[in-house]
Amino acid sequence: MRRIYALGVTLALAAPLALAGCGSDEATQSPSEVVRVTLANHVWTENIKARFDEFTKETGLKVELTQLGEDQLSDQYNVKLNAGSSDIDVMMYRPLQEGKLFATNGWMANLTDKVSSNAAWDWDDYQPGPVKATTFEDKVVGVPIITETEVLYYRTDLLEQSGFSTPPATLDELKQMAAKVHEDNPDIAGFVARTGRTAAVTQFSSFLFSYGGDFDNGNGTATLDTQAAMDAYDLYGTLLREYGPTNVSTDMSWPEAMAVFTQGKAALYVEANSLYKNATDPANSQVSDTVAFAPFPAGPAGSRPYNIPSWALGVNSGSTNVDNAWKFIEWATSKEQSLLNQQSGVPSARISVWENPEATADYPEGIVLAAQEAAENGVGHDRPLVVQVAKAREIVGQPIVDAITGKDLAASLAAAQTQYQAFLDDEK
Amino acid sequence: MSVPVQNPASGAAGTVNASDHPRPSQSGFSSWANRHRKWLFAAPAMIFTAAMLIFPLVWTVYLSFTNAQGSVRAPKKFIGLDNYVKVLTDTDRFWPAVGRTLVFTAGVLVVQMVLGMCIALLLRRAFRGQGLIRVAILLPLVATPVAVGMMWRLIFDPNIGPANYLLGLIGLGPYPWLAGEKTALATTMLIDIWQWTPMVALILLAGLTSLSDEVDEAAAIDGANTWQRFWWVTLPLVWPSVVVALLLRGIDALKTFDILYATKGRGGGSFHEVETLNVYAYGLSFDYNEYGLASTVLILFFALIVAAMLALTSRQKER
Known part of the structure; x- marks a missing residue:
């Protein structure tokens, strides 16, 4: 009997060890051949995913893809990078949302030597704004893949019915047209945009900039108590409260706002240009024939839409496969791949791609015009440039929802100013 | 040797x-x-x-x-104890979240127990199509809460959702449902009730079927009416099952996260209108990366759950 006990105990103790041994064997064998890539749900991802075979053919490396929605992607990074995991090699991230936090935490590998190692790939071909957003303390930590600016989506038929032959060139005209269309068609919203407290911040930012305002002065002083801020918040809130969808919810991010527009329930809509295919694709949109685009309308300070790198590729500092991870980034961001992506509607951060007439041959006229204008007048951020972006967005986004729901905007802005200043002081 | x-x-x-x-x-x-x-x-x-x-x-x-x-x-x-002081003196987010957690839990528990008991009493007697009805009632239970949340989010959409459309046909509405600052919490409670009442009914039904009919018949012969028979005979006998249902569902309702997250997203909506303790702790750790504060909220939450559990089980022992 005793021998059976001894055997049982030995097996019980040995089994986990043996299993652990198998696990570590596997871990040491695989990293050189498989690049583990985590990407967000985006048109860019769909495009590049379809061409993974080319990468494998060129390099002999396999790609293991994890594809997630924005929020889930963020959570995944938080959990895995916090734990120092080496499960992720290449990571698609939002430089303005998470870039500073990840880099401050030491989660991003330094790619400075890599980007300058290949002259043909050409790091100098990247626009300076996006490069700045993926550089942290003079170290390159990411390669921008998608740029975005805010544009006006509008319905030519509804505007014409209400007697307007051109889209609004100014924010005042935008308000007039929204009011007129809504008056002529009570079932249709004159204007729609994101309404969620944090989701709306980015699309609201162009209103703020076009009134000559900003969230802070860049030196740690909050500027939500200015007249420009008051006017911008008031206009955004009024447009949605007075001329927006009936029972407007304060939870809308782009999928909900886009759904209202593409189901023919709104005349004017402000949104990122990189999402325009959602409105022009007849499979998803009931207004694909009547939608057109225009540059962001001018406010007292001119047309100042955000013009930002919305997504970039970086390498996990805990990865044991940095060289191959870089090979993937080099391939996915090459001039050829960037051109192919831009042709299918995803704006690139490469100068050469924008200069190539083939790249935008299929684009709607308004989208090209808006991109050209944004390159000149655009602002390089669409949210507060801080480490805890999510918290800052909640603070500066509160007056947006308060304005939409018709609460006391002056009081809301005063409270937000105090909170945001305390937040900025805390981050110093 | x-x-x-x-x-x-x-x-x-x-x-x-x-x-x-x-x-x-x-x-x-x-x-x-x-x-x-x-x-x-x-x-x-x-x-x-x-x-x-x-x-x-x-x-x-x-x-x-x-x-x-x-x-x-x-x-x-x-x-x-700095974090504890900070959290316990936070009347902006923490205490409202505690309030919402308790309102949500108490609200859904009361309705689910009453409805669950009614359904269990109805299903107790044999009738034609009994199997079919039992399966149909259990359907919400097998659906994933996130999918349930997404489905109701579409149904309750104030503009394009079928809920307002159908109510509009009989001249009611439109109601803001999940989109309203004041109606969102009640709407999420409604979804939770829809999904979890069958589980309560199932537990109570198990308790009821194990009861003998004799006591009930004896009470009827003594002249007790239906309500008296339920209140003074059936309920005390089935009480252990009621406590089990209360305990399981109570702890589960306190911890609800998936339905709230799927319907209102991070932070429990733009005005934190459905932000319970769980949603708040999630926001502190995943949105703000403030792990010290998030842990404090979770420890306090853990204490609340243990206290609720002890209160319920000690009542059970007293009986």
Whole structure:
């Protein structure tokens, strides 16, 4: 009997060890051949995913893809990078949302030597704004893949019915047209945009900039108590409260706002240009024939839409496969791949791609015009440039929802100013 | 040294000289293992429990006394009870979240117990199509809460959702449902009630079917009406099942996260209108990366759940 006990105990103790041994064997064998890539749900991802075979053919490396929605992607990074995991090699991230936090935490590998190692790939071909957003303390930590600016989506038929032959060139005209269309068609919203407290911040930012305002002065002083801020918040809130969808919810991010527009329930809509295919694709949109685009309308300070790198590729500092991870980034961001992506509607951060007439041959006229204008007048951020972006967005986004729901905007802005200043002081 | 061994060939036990048959493993590890075998066999389960339950709990308690922020691997300072003071004096987010958690839990529990009991009483007697009805009633239970949340989000959409459309046909509405600052919490409670009442009904039905009809009949002969028979006979007899349902559903309702997250997203909506303690702790750790504060909220939440559980089980013992 005793021998059976001894055997049982030995097996019980040995089994986990043996299993652990198998696990570590596997871990040491695989990293050189498989690049583990985590990407967000985006048109860019769909495009590049379809061409993974080319990468494998060129390099002999396999790609293991994890594809997630924005929020889930963020959570995944938080959990895995916090734990120092080496499960992720290449990571698609939002430089303005998470870039500073990840880099401050030491989660991003330094790619400075890599980007300058290949002259043909050409790091100098990247626009300076996006490069700045993926550089942290003079170290390159990411390669921008998608740029975005805010544009006006509008319905030519509804505007014409209400007697307007051109889209609004100014924010005042935008308000007039929204009011007129809504008056002529009570079932249709004159204007729609994101309404969620944090989701709306980015699309609201162009209103703020076009009134000559900003969230802070860049030196740690909050500027939500200015007249420009008051006017911008008031206009955004009024447009949605007075001329927006009936029972407007304060939870809308782009999928909900886009759904209202593409189901023919709104005349004017402000949104990122990189999402325009959602409105022009007849499979998803009931207004694909009547939608057109225009540059962001001018406010007292001119047309100042955000013009930002919305997504970039970086390498996990805990990865044991940095060289191959870089090979993937080099391939996915090459001039050829960037051109192919831009042709299918995803704006690139490469100068050469924008200069190539083939790249935008299929684009709607308004989208090209808006991109050209944004390159000149655009602002390089669409949210507060801080480490805890999510918290800052909640603070500066509160007056947006308060304005939409018709609460006391002056009081809301005063409270937000105090909170945001305390937040900025805390981050110093 | 002589040790007692068993002869494997003959099966006879006897004393032999160890030097004739050297078996070092038996005299050392084997005999030690033999003496401690109850611990050794329990060890895998104990190690698993320690790794999966005790370690995270202790780690969370530790984090709650630090200023952990940004990255949990970053250097952190021990700050004593500062986080607890900060959280317990936070009337902006923490206490409203406690209030919502309690309102949500109490609200759904009351409705689910009453509805669950009604359904269980109806299903208790045999009738035609009984199997079909039982399966149909259980359907919400098998759906994933996130999918349920998404489905109701579409149904309750104030502009394009069928709920307002159908109510509009009879001249009601439109109501803001999930989109309204004041109606969102009640709407999420409605979804929770829709999904979890069948579970309560199932537990109560199990309790009811085990009861004998004789007591009920005796009460009827004594002249008790239907309500009196239910209140004074059936309910006391089925009470253990009621407590089980209360306990299971109560703890579950306190912890609700998926339905709230799927319908209102991060932060419980633009005005934190459905932000319960769980949603708040999630926001603190995943949106703000403030792990010290998040751990504090979770420890306080844990204490609330343990207190609720003890209160319910001690009532049970008293009875």
